[in-house]
Amino acid sequence: MLKLSKLKEAIICLKAGKVTLPYPAGPAPVPSGFRGRPVFDPDLCIGCGGCANNCPAREILISDVCQEIRIIRYSGQRCTYCGRCADLCPEKAITISHEFETATNSIEDLRQEIEVFMGTCQRCGRCFKNENPLNDLILKGYRADDLAANRWVHTSRSFLGEGDFGDLKIELD
Amino acid sequence: MLNGLLSKAFKKSIWVYHANSGGCNGCDIEVLNVLTPYYDVERFGIKLVGSPRHADVMLCQGPASRPTAKALRRAYEAMPAPKLVFAIGSCACGGGIWYDTYNVIGSIDKIIPVDFYIPGCPPRPEAIVFGVAVALGVVDKKVAPVRFKQLEFPIARYHPQDLVEEDGMLVYSKMDHI
Numbered sequence: 295m296l297k298l299s300k301l302k303e304a305i306i307c308l309k310a311g312k313v314t315l316p317y318p319a320g321p322a323p324v325p326s327g328f329r330g331r332p333v334f335d336p337d338l339c340i341g342c343g344g345c346a347n348n349c350p351a352r353e354i355l356i357s358d359v360c361q362e363i364r365i366i367r368y369s370g371q372r373c374t375y376c377g378r379c380a381d382l383c384p385e386k387a388i389t390i391s392h393e394f395e396t397a398t399n400s401i402e403d404l405r406q407e408i409e410v411f412m413g414t415c416q417r418c419g420r421c422f423k424n425e426n427p428l429n430d431l432i433l434k435g436y437r438a439d440d441l442a443a444n445r446w447v448h449t450s451r452s453f454l455g456e457g458d459f460g461d462l463k464i465e466l467d
Numbered sequence: 468m469l470n471g472l473l474s475k476a477f478k479k480s481i482w483v484y485h486a487n488s489g490g491c492n493g494c495d496i497e498v499l500n501v502l503t504p505y506y507d508v509e510r511f512g513i514k515l516v517g518s519p520r521h522a523d524v525m526l527c528q529g530p531a532s533r534p535t536a537k538a539l540r541r542a543y544e545a546m547p548a549p550k551l552v553f554a555i556g557s558c559a560c561g562g563g564i565w566y567d568t569y570n571v572i573g574s575i576d577k578i579i580p581v582d583f584y585i586p587g588c589p590p591r592p593e594a595i596v597f598g599v600a601v602a603l604g605v606v607d608k609k610v611a612p613v614r615f616k617q618l619e620f621p622i623a624r625y626h627p628q629d630l631v632e633e634d635g636m637l638v639y640s641k642m643d644h645i
Contacts, residue, residue, distance in 0.1 A: 313504050313505055314504055314505060314506070314507045314510075315505055315506060317506065317593050317596055318596055318597075318600060318605075322591075322593040324591070331610075334613075334615075336615035336617070350564050351557070351561075351563070351564045351566070352566075352567075353561075362620075369561075370561075370586060371557065371560045371561025371562070371574065371584075371586065372557045372558070372560065372561030372562050372563055372564065372566055372574075373557060373561075373586065373588070374557055374563075374564060374588035375587065375588055393609075394587065394590070394591050394593065394594045394597075395593075395594060395597045395609050396585075396586055396587070396594065396609070396610050397583060397584065397585045397586075397594060397595075397597050397598030397601045397602075397608065398583070398584055398601070398608045398610050399582060399583050399584070399601070399602075399608065400584075401560060401561070401574075401576075401584050402612055403608065403610045403611055403612055404584075404586060404610055404612075405612045405613070405614075406612070406613040406614075407612075407613065407614040407615070408614075408615045409614075409615065409616040409617060410617050411617050411620045
């Protein structure tokens with residue numbers, strides 16, 4: 295009985311044939327709906343900051359150097375490729391590519407940085423209309439995320455003087 | 468230099484140890500998918516082992532969280548040198564979506580030195596195979612940091628001195644740029 299079942303297994307294995315994909319030698323096509331690494335187009339970007347406000351991982355940082363220059367930095371470390379930034383972008387400056395071969399030996403290789411000039415309102419210097427008054431309270435006017443420490447700075451909190459929390463310390467030994 | 472050392476040190480089969488320090492199991496499943504007959508990495512000699520003492524490479528998934536950081540460091544120290552550490556998934560590379568919660572320390576490179584990063588949430592099995600190939604020096608990495616800078620202000624600024632008089636009307640001379 296046991297021998298017969300082994301024979302059955304052998305027949306099943308022979309029926310399946312070769313299933314191994316030829317990946318390292320041949321190409322690996324991705325499905326059409328696959329979301330890979332987002333690619334930022336600096337020619338289309340208007341610097342509205344919608345991607346930064348809606349990124350669930352807070353991966354896109356915005357820092358206003360002066361009134362008219364804004365630095366937008368995407369630092370691909372904890373990006374989950376949800377594609378929300380591409381959905382939101384009013385100018386379609388962000389496209390979700392099919393690129394998945396992003397393995398690297400230094401995490402800074404995934405960084406994309408755009409420095410754009412901002413058009414300013416002639417009357418008030420800057421006019422931004424948020425969706426609701428609550429968003430107006432949270433993100434008002436200029437943004438000054440900490441680009442050196444790669445950290446989002448909550449505007450209202452930093453305004454109150456409690457923005458810098460510092461890293462958590464843990465005893466390893 | 469590192470590539471030369473790697474090709475000498477890891478000439479034969481690589482034994483990998485699979486450490487999850489608080490991930491959601493998504494990357495674990497992708498790593499196990501790499502070991503199935505479909506992506507069969509055992510043909511390259513890569514084999515999963517149960518103990519860090521037998522391993523050459525540690526595949527880390529999940530962020531370093533407060534309860535597991537110590538265990539992760541101990542597992543790293545138990546591995547014999549030369550050793551490699553792969554951070555697989557966005558949690559291990561950068562801390563994940565919950566990078567700033569109370570019990571997540573962040574990326575695992577705050578706890579142990581990481582040699583190769585494979586981002587993705589979760590990364591495709593092909594991406595993991597590609598990462599191993601990059602580590603072994605078979606292929607070159609395909610990403611590089613990008614930085615764009617606008618050098619010219621795209622819209623003409625409004626200056627009162629650009630107002631000129633034409634046919635008895637005050638006209639802004641840079642009108643066609645706006």
